[in-house]
Amino acid sequence: MLLTRLAPGDITANLGAFAPPGEVARTRARFDLDRSPVAQWGGWAVRASRFDFGDSFLYNRPVGALIRRAAVNTAILAVAALAVATLVGIPLGILTGSRRGVLPATVRAVSLVCLSVPPLLTSLFLVFLASRTGWLPPGGMTSVDVIDASWSTWMLDVARHLPLPALALALPLAATFERLQAQAMSETIRQPFVVAAMARGVAWRQLLVDHAWRASLRSMCAVYGLAIGALLSGSFVVEYVTAWPGLGRLMYEALRARDIYLVAGCAAMGGVFLAFGSVAADLLLFAADPRVRERQAA
Amino acid sequence: MKGAGRALLVAIVLIAVAAPWLSPNPPDRQFNAYLYAPPTRVHLDGVDGAYFYPLRVVSRLERRFEEVRDRPVQLVWVDGHLVTSADGNEPLLLLGADSYGRDIFSRLLYGARTSLGLALLATLAAMIIGACVGGIAGYAGGLLDEILSRLSDFILVLPAIYVVLALRSVMPLVLPPRDVFLLLVGIFGLVGWPIVARGVRGIVASEREREYVAAGRALGAGPVRLLAFHLLPATRGYLTTQATLLLPAFILAEATLSYVGLGFPDAVPTWGTMLHDASNVALLGDAPWTLAPAAAIFVVVLAVNLVVQGRGESPLLR
Numbered sequence: 001m002l003l004t005r006l007a008p009g010d011i012t013a014n015l016g017a018f019a020p021p022g023e024v025a026r027t028r029a030r031f032d033l034d035r036s037p038v039a040q041w042g043g044w045a046v047r048a049s050r051f052d053f054g055d056s057f058l059y060n061r062p063v064g065a066l067i068r069r070a071a072v073n074t075a076i077l078a079v080a081a082l083a084v085a086t087l088v089g090i091p092l093g094i095l096t097g098s099r100r101g102v103l104p105a106t107v108r109a110v111s112l113v114c115l116s117v118p119p120l121l122t123s124l125f126l127v128f129l130a131s132r133t134g135w136l137p138p139g140g141m142t143s144v145d146v147i148d149a150s151w152s153t154w155m156l157d158v159a160r161h162l163p164l165p166a167l168a169l170a171l172p173l174a175a176t177f178e179r180l181q182a183q184a185m186s187e188t189i190r191q192p193f194v195v196a197a198m199a200r201g202v203a204w205r206q207l208l209v210d211h212a213w214r215a216s217l218r219s220m221c222a223v224y225g226l227a228i229g230a231l232l233s234g235s236f237v238v239e240y241v242t243a244w245p246g247l248g249r250l251m252y253e254a255l256r257a258r259d260i261y262l263v264a265g266c267a268a269m270g271g272v273f274l275a276f277g278s279v280a281a282d283l284l285l286f287a288a289d290p291r292v293r294e295r296q297a298a
Numbered sequence: 299m300k301g302a303g304r305a306l307l308v309a310i311v312l313i314a315v316a317a318p319w320l321s322p323n324p325p326d327r328q329f330n331a332y333l334y335a336p337p338t339r340v341h342l343d344g345v346d347g348a349y350f351y352p353l354r355v356v357s358r359l360e361r362r363f364e365e366v367r368d369r370p371v372q373l374v375w376v377d378g379h380l381v382t383s384a385d386g387n388e389p390l391l392l393l394g395a396d397s398y399g400r401d402i403f404s405r406l407l408y409g410a411r412t413s414l415g416l417a418l419l420a421t422l423a424a425m426i427i428g429a430c431v432g433g434i435a436g437y438a439g440g441l442l443d444e445i446l447s448r449l450s451d452f453i454l455v456l457p458a459i460y461v462v463l464a465l466r467s468v469m470p471l472v473l474p475p476r477d478v479f480l481l482l483v484g485i486f487g488l489v490g491w492p493i494v495a496r497g498v499r500g501i502v503a504s505e506r507e508r509e510y511v512a513a514g515r516a517l518g519a520g521p522v523r524l525l526a527f528h529l530l531p532a533t534r535g536y537l538t539t540q541a542t543l544l545l546p547a548f549i550l551a552e553a554t555l556s557y558v559g560l561g562f563p564d565a566v567p568t569w570g571t572m573l574h575d576a577s578n579v580a581l582l583g584d585a586p587w588t589l590a591p592a593a594a595i596f597v598v599v600l601a602v603n604l605v606v607q608g609r610g611e612s613p614l615l616r
Contacts, residue, residue: 116600118550120557121592124576128586233459237554241577252558255463263464270460 063265066250071269074239074246078231078273080162081169085227089174090220093181097216098189098208107178114175119234123168123241130164165242169234173227180223184216191215214288221285228277232270247273303604310598314410321404322382322390325567329389329399334361334585337394340373348373352388361584394587396575402590405567409591412568414598416482417548421541423487428494429537433525435495436502447499450492458489462551465489466560475566482561486548494540501533542606546599553595569595 092111096104117125188194189212197211198204236248243249247266254262313320329335335353342348349372351365372384383390392403435446453461465485473481505511506529514524549569555561556570557577564571569591576588 112603113600116596116603118595118599120550120554120573121596124573124589124592128576128589132586236459236463237557240558251460252463267460267464 063261066262067247067265067269070245070247070250070266071273073244074232074235074248074273076158076162077165077169077235077239077244077246078228080166081173081231081235082227084166084170085173085177088170089177090181092174093178094185094208094213096178097182097185098212108182111175111178114171115179118172118237119169120237120241122171123165123238126164126168127241161244165238165244168238168242169231172234173230176227176230177220177223181216181220184219185212188212188216217288218285221281221288224284225278225281228274228281232273300605303601303606306597306601307605310410310601311414313407314414317404317407317411320380321401321407322379322392323401323404325405325408326400326565327389329387329391329395329401331355332389332391332395332399333358333397335363335391335395335399336585337587338389338391339365340390341370347375350383350390352385393590394585396572396588402572402587405572406569406590406594409567409569409572410594412479412562412566413549413552413570416479416486416552416568417545419483420486420490420548421544423483424490424544425494425537425541427487427491428540429498429530429533431491432495432498432533433502433530436499437506437521437525437529439503443499443503446495450495453489453492454496458547459551459554461489462486462555463560466555472563475562478562478566482552482555486551490544490548493544494537497536497540498530498533501536502529505529505532539606542602546602549595549598553591 092107096107096111189208193215194207194212197207202211232248235244235246236252238244239246239248240252247269251263251266251270254266332353338350338353340348340350349370351367352369352371353363354366356362356364371388373381373390374384375381381390389395389401391401393406394402396402396405431446431450435443462485465488466481469481502525506524511524511528514528519528552561552568553570553573556568557573559574562568562571564574572588572591576592
C-alpha cells in the first residue's frame with residue numbers, strides 16, 4: 001500500500017490532461033491523496049480495523065464489497081483445486097510410497113512431469129485444449145446470458161466453468177502431494193511400529209491406511225499450510241489466463257491503475273487467507289496426530 | 299535420471315550461447331506476409347539437398363496459407379547460420395511465426411539467453427544476499443539474529459508473486475529493456491534471499507560450536523575471516539540445492555510478469571513476452587505453435603527436477 005502510494009502518478013491521471021485544476025484537487029481530497037503518505041496510511045489503518053476499507057478509485061465503489069465478491073470466487077477456485085489435488089495426490093502417494101512395480105513407476109513418472117508444469121503452463125494448455133475441442137468454456141466464470149438467471153442455473157453455469165481453472169491449479173499441486181505423501185509413506189513403513197503391527201497379524205491394507213498413513217499425515221499437514229500460499233500465487237496466474245474474476249485479477253487491475261485502497265484491501269484479504277490456511281493446517285495436525293494432542297494436555 | 303537431467307541442462311545452456319548461429323532468422327525481423335504462419339514443412343528428398351515451398355496467404359482473416367508448389371526454396375547449410383533459407387524474403391520458420399510475422403524458433407533461442415541469463419543472475423543475487431545475511435545472523439546470534447530471522451520469516455510467508463507484482467508496479471511501467479533486466483534481477487533477488495538465508499543461518503549456527511571454529515578463533519582469526527573462509531564453505535551443498543530450486547522459479551516468474559505485461563517490452567524476445575502472444579484465446583486454437591515457449595520452460599523445469607529428484611531432495615512447493 002505504502003509502496004503504491006509512493007509510485008509516480010496517481011488516479012487523477014485518469015481525468016485527462018485538460019481537467020480543470022480545481023476538479024483534480026477535489027478528487028485528490030476525496031481520496032485523502034493530498035495528505036502525507038504516513039497520515040494517509042494511518043487513517044486507512046484505523047478505518048480498516050472497523051472493516052471500512054475505503055472506496056476504490058477504479059470502480060468508484062466501496063472496496064469491501066468488491067473484495068468480498070472476488071474473495072468468494074477465489075475461495076471457490078482454491079477449494080475445488082485443493083479437493084482435486086487431495087483426492088488424486090494422496091491415494092496415489094500411498095500407492096507409490098508402499099509398493100514397487102510398473103504402476104507406481106508410471107505414476108511417479110507422470111507426477112514428475114506434472115511437477116514440472118507450473119499453473120501458468122497448465123492453464124494455457126487447458127485453455128488451448130478447450131478452445132480447440134469446445135468441451136468446456138475456455139474462460140470466464142459465467143456465461144453472458146445467465147447473469148439474470150435463477151440461482152440453480154447460475155450454479156450449473158459456474159460448475160461448467162470451474163473444472164478448467166481448478167484443474168490447471170490442481171495438477172501441479174496433486175503432483176507435489178503425491179511425491180511428498182510417497183516420501184512420508186516409505187519413511188513410515190520402515191518404522192518399528194509398522195513391523196510390530198505386521199507381526200501381530202494386522203492385514204496389510206488395514207495396516208497401510210489405519211496405521212502407516214495416519215502416522216505419515218504429520219508431515220503432510222505441514223505441507224497443507226504451505227499449499228495455501230502456493231494456491232494464492234498460482235491462482236493469480238490461473239485467474240489471469242482464464243479470466244476468472246477472483247482476488248488475483250482484482251489486485252492486478254488495482255496495481256496497474258494505482259488504486260491504492262483496492263490494493264491494500266486485496267493484500268489484507270490475502271493475509272486473511274494465509275492465516276486461515278496455517279490455522280487450518282495446525283487444526284488438522286491436532287486431529288491427525290495423537291502425540292500433539294497429548295503434549296497439549298500434559 | 300540425474301544424468302539425463304544434467305545433459306539436458308547443459309544442452310539448453312549451449313543452445314542459448316550459440317543462439318545467433320543456430321537461429322535461421324534475425325529474432326526481430328518481421329515477415330509481413332507471414333503473420334501467424336504455420337511451421338514450414340521441410341522436404342529432404344530434393345536433388346541437391348533439402349528444400350521447402352514458400353507460403354502464400356489465401357485468407358488473411360482466417361489466417362489460411364497455401365504452399366506455392368512451383369517455386370521450391372533451397373536450404374543453405376553452415377553459412378553464418380547453421381541452416382537458413384536461400385531466399386531472404388521467404389523465411390524458414392521451423393516453429394511458425396507470431397503476431398508480427400517474426401520467426402518463433404529464432405526468438406525462442408534468443409529468448410533463452412534473456413530468460414536464462416536473468417534467472418541465473420537473480421539466483422546468484424539471492425544466493426549472495428542470503429548467504430551473507432544468514433551467515434551474519436547465524437554467527438552473531440542474539441538480537442541481530444532475532445531481527446534478521448524475523449525479517450526473512452516475514453518475507454517467506456508472503457505469496458511471492460504478489461510481492462513481485464507490487465514491487466514491479468511501483469516502478470514506471472515502461473522502461474528500456476536493460477533497466478527492466480536489472481530491475482527484475484533486483485526484485486527476484488530481494489524476494490528469493492530469505493529462503494537461502496534461513497538454511498544458511500541454521501548451518502552456520504550449528505557449525506560455529508565446532509572445535510575447528512574455536513581453534514581458528516584461538517589462532518587469532520577475526521569474525522569476517524572465520525565466516526568467509528571457514529563457516530560459509532560448510533554450506534556449499536545446501537547452496538547448490540537451493541540454486542537448482544530457485545532457478546526454475548525465477549524463469550517462471552519472468553514468464554509470468556512478461557505474460558501479464560509487467561515485464562519486458564514486447565520487442566525483446568524472452569519466453570514470457572513470447573507467451574504473451576498465446577494470451578489471445580481466439581487465436582490460440584488456430585496457432586498452437588505460439589505455445590512453444592511454454593514447452594521450453596517445461597523442458598528446463600523438468601531437467602532441473604530430474605537433477606534434484608536424483609539427489610533425493612524433496613521438491614519445493616511453489
